[in-house]
Amino acid sequence: MILFWLLAPLMVLAAIGMVVVRKAVHSALLLAFVMVSLAALYAGLDAPFLFAVQIIVYTGAILMLFLFVLMLVGVDASDSVVETIKGQRLMAVVLGLLFGGLLSIGVAQAVSATVVGLDEANGEGNVPALAQLLFGRYVFAFELTSALLITAALGAMVLAHTERVAPKATQRDLAQARMRDYAEHGAHLGPLPTPGVYARHNAVDTPALLPDGSTAEASVSRSLRARGNVRRAHAGDVDKTAAALDPEAPAADLSERGSGR
Structure with missing residues (x-):
């Protein structure tokens, strides 16, 4: 009971914060806190199997x-919050109040009533008792839920699938297109430089520094460039590298290299 009253307020605050915060990563972290706290409650109720799961x-x-x-793809905080379904905010408030009422009634009954038959149900252990319920008394509901989950996964795959409007480019087509760009526009034939090369920050949002000190913007992902999340390289980022390559060069020359002059 003490564990419940310690974790329940924190779980409620984390759940509210998960809905309120604007950053999707922060929302996922708050949800992780709720799930870990729920696992702790399972452990307090002598349910080790549910705790581990x-x-x-x-x-x-x-x-x-x-x-x-979320961290790999990235979600911009300035995403559109335009209401696509009329009245969805009002529906969300009403359903939230109803769910809160049901939750309050359930918590009140769980706190006021005494648990009957828990020791008898877990007499042979929590895991065998849970397995007997899932694959014995409630096997039909368990299999039906499994079928619904599989159907949802297949539906997501079907909805995400798009027909290819053009034939897939082969390796020969890509090579010919690259040679065509080089002949017509002077595009670089080799691979793009990786981000963070010769820079102090070896991160995907840091553009590579070329030998003359200038930055290679093409080394950063187009998604990061479109969102404006590119870290700007400083003039002195190549000083240490240049000094290691040419120890006898004066400091003034290194500064000119770092500034790109």
């Missing part, structure tokens, strides 16, 4: 996958 499957696998995708 909550940590390993939900928090450690599914949610971390969401967080990895």
Whole structure:
């Protein structure tokens, strides 16, 4: 009971923050806190199997996958918040109040009522008792839920699939297009430089520094450039590298190299 009253307010605040915050990464982290706290409640209720599943499957696998995708792809905080469905905010408020009322009633009944039959149900252990319920009494509901999850996954794949409007370019086509760009526009034939080369920050948002000290903007992802999240290289970023390559060069020459003059 003490564990519940310690974690429940924090879980409620984290859940509210998950809905309110604008950054998707912060929302995912708050959701992770809620899931870990829920796992702690399972442990306090002598349910080690649910505790392990909550940590390993939900928090450690599914949610971390969401967080990895968000950090890899990136979501701009200035995304459109235009209401696409009329009245959806009012519906959200009404449904939220109804859900809050049901949750309050459930918590009140759980706190006031005494648990009957818990020791008998877990007499042979929590895991065998849970397995007997899932694959015995509630096997039909369990299999139906599994079928619904598989259907949802297949539906997401179908909705995300798009027909190819043009034939896939082969390696020969790509090579010919690159040679054509070089002949017509003087485009570089080789691969683009990787970000962070010769810079102090070896990060994907830091443009590579060329030997003359200028920055190679093409080394940064187009998505980062479109969002304006490119870290600008400073004039002295190549001083240490230039000094290592040419120790006898005076400091003034190194400064000119770093500034690109």
